[in-house]
Amino acid sequence: MEHYYQPEIETASRETLTRIQNDRLVKTVKRVYENVPLYRQRMDEAGVRPEDVKGIEDLRKLPFTQKQDLRDTYPYGMFAVPMDDVVRLHASSGTTGKQIVVGYTQKDLDMWGECVARMLSAIGAEKKDKLHVAYGFGLFTGGFGLYEGARRMGCTSIPVSSGNTARQLTIMQDFESDILACTPSYAMYLGESAEKAGIDTKALPLRAGIFGAEPWTEEMRKGIEKSLNIKAYDIYGLTEIMGPGVSFECSCQAGMHVNEDHFIIEILDPETHEPLPDGQKGEIVFTCLDKEAFPLIRFRTKDIGTVTHEKCACGRTFVRMSKPMGRTDDMLIIRGVNVFPSQIETVLLQTGQSPNYQIIVDRVGALDTLEVQVELSEEQFSDRVSDISRVERDLTERLKSLLGIAAKVTLVSPGTVPRSEGKAKRVVDKRRF
Numbered sequence: 001m002e003h004y005y006q007p008e009i010e011t012a013s014r015e016t017l018t019r020i021q022n023d024r025l026v027k028t029v030k031r032v033y034e035n036v037p038l039y040r041q042r043m044d045e046a047g048v049r050p051e052d053v054k055g056i057e058d059l060r061k062l063p064f065t066q067k068q069d070l071r072d073t074y075p076y077g078m079f080a081v082p083m084d085d086v087v088r089l090h091a092s093s094g095t096t097g098k099q100i101v102v103g104y105t106q107k108d109l110d111m112w113g114e115c116v117a118r119m120l121s122a123i124g125a126e127k128k129d130k131l132h133v134a135y136g137f138g139l140f141t142g143g144f145g146l147y148e149g150a151r152r153m154g155c156t157s158i159p160v161s162s163g164n165t166a167r168q169l170t171i172m173q174d175f176e177s178d179i180l181a182c183t184p185s186y187a188m189y190l191g192e193s194a195e196k197a198g199i200d201t202k203a204l205p206l207r208a209g210i211f212g213a214e215p216w217t218e219e220m221r222k223g224i225e226k227s228l229n230i231k232a233y234d235i236y237g238l239t240e241i242m243g244p245g246v247s248f249e250c251s252c253q254a255g256m257h258v259n260e261d262h263f264i265i266e267i268l269d270p271e272t273h274e275p276l277p278d279g280q281k282g283e284i285v286f287t288c289l290d291k292e293a294f295p296l297i298r299f300r301t302k303d304i305g306t307v308t309h310e311k312c313a314c315g316r317t318f319v320r321m322s323k324p325m326g327r328t329d330d331m332l333i334i335r336g337v338n339v340f341p342s343q344i345e346t347v348l349l350q351t352g353q354s355p356n357y358q359i360i361v362d363r364v365g366a367l368d369t370l371e372v373q374v375e376l377s378e379e380q381f382s383d384r385v386s387d388i389s390r391v392e393r394d395l396t397e398r399l400k401s402l403l404g405i406a407a408k409v410t411l412v413s414p415g416t417v418p419r420s421e422g423k424a425k426r427v428v429d430k431r432r433f
C-alpha cells in the first residue's frame, strides 16, 4: 500500500493541478510586481503587465531570473514581504561563488514542512520513526528542511547535524535511528566508517536514507544501500527555491515527483530557451507558486535534467524529474569537449573502483590536461605494482572511449583523497582563464 501525506493533492487530476497552478501564478505575479522592484522593472522592460498573466499558458511571457540577480540585490532586495513577516533566513552553501540569502514566513515554513512530509510518507516513514538528520543545521537548508518535514509528520527528529562521524555512529546505534538524512557522499563515508569500526549494519534498525544536495549516481546508490543495509532515496532542492523537498522520490525510485502545487518546472534548451519535450535534457527552470517571502519566477537553476509526464506506479500525478546530470556551470570544457564529473564517477563505480576521487584539470602550454586521482581499496593496495598499472590502463581506456579525450588516471593510497563531511569537492581546476 502506497502511503501519501496528502492523497487528495498528490494524486489530483491534471485539471485540478492546472487550476491550482493558474490561480496561484496569477496571484504571485501580481504580488511580486507590486513588491519587488526587480520584477517590476524586468516586466516593464518586457512589456508584460501582471494582468497579461492569466494562467500557466502565459508563463513564457515572464522574464527569467538567475543567481546573479540574487547577488545584485543582496541581501534583501528580492524579498516580497516586510522583514517583520520573515521568521527565518537561510543562505546557499556557496559551492559556486558569493553566497546569497533567502527568507521564509511562517506560512513558507509550513509549506516546506508539508513538501518534506510528503517525501517522508512516500518512502514509508511513520510517526513512530526516528529521523537521524546528519545534514548541517545552520544557514544551509539541509538540516532545518528535513527537520520541518519530520515535525510536520510527527516523526521523532534527531538533529545530529553534520560531522563527528564516530558520534554519528554511536547515536545511530544507541538512539536507534530508523531513517538517515545526509549528503550521499557522507552516507558513503558513514558506511565505510561503520565497516571500519566493525559495526554490523544489518543488526541496526536503520532501514532507509534520504540523500540529496549534490549529484550522485545509481552506482553510489547501490554502494550505500549495501554498506548501510538500507533503501536509499533521492531528494532534490535548492536554497533559492526553498531547500530540500522541491522534488522527491517515491517507492518506485524512478525519478523525483515535483511538488507541482507549489512549484512549476520547465525544461528549456539552455541556448534558445525553447521548451523541450519529455525525456530531452535541458536546463531546469522553476517558478514558485505560493511562496510569500522569497518567490522566484522562472529561476534558471543551471541544473541539467529531464522530465516525464508518464504515469507513475505509485499513483502520484506530479511530474517526475530526473536526477540532475550536473550543472551547466559544473560542466568542464577540456580541450573543447564537455565533460561532467558524473560521467567519470559512473565509470569508476561501474568498474568497482572507490567513489573517492578527485578530478584535476590543468593547462600545460596551450593544452588542457585532465587527471583523475582514484583511491585504491585496501585489497588493491596490497596487490602487485603490475596489477595497479593494469587497472590504471583499463580506466584510462574506458574514460577515453566515453569522454573522447585522454585522461591520466592515477591510483593513490587509501585515505589520501580529501573526504568531505558536507558537499564533495570533486574538481580542482588549476587553469587560469
Ligand code: ADP
Pocket (backbone or CB within 6 Å): 092, 093, 094, 095, 096, 141, 211, 212, 213, 214, 215, 216, 234, 235, 236, 237, 238, 239, 240, 301, 303, 323, 324, 326, 327
Ligand atoms: P549551492 O548552489 O551553493 O551548492 P544549494 O545547497 O542550494 O547551494 O545547492 C543546490 C544545488 O545542489 C542544486 O541546484 C543541485 O545542483 C544540487 N542538488 C541538490 N539536490 C540534488 C540531488 N538530489 N541530486 C543532484 N544534485 C542535487
Ligand code: ZN
Pocket (backbone or CB within 6 Å): 250, 251, 252, 257, 312, 313, 314, 315, 316
Ligand atoms: Zn511515484
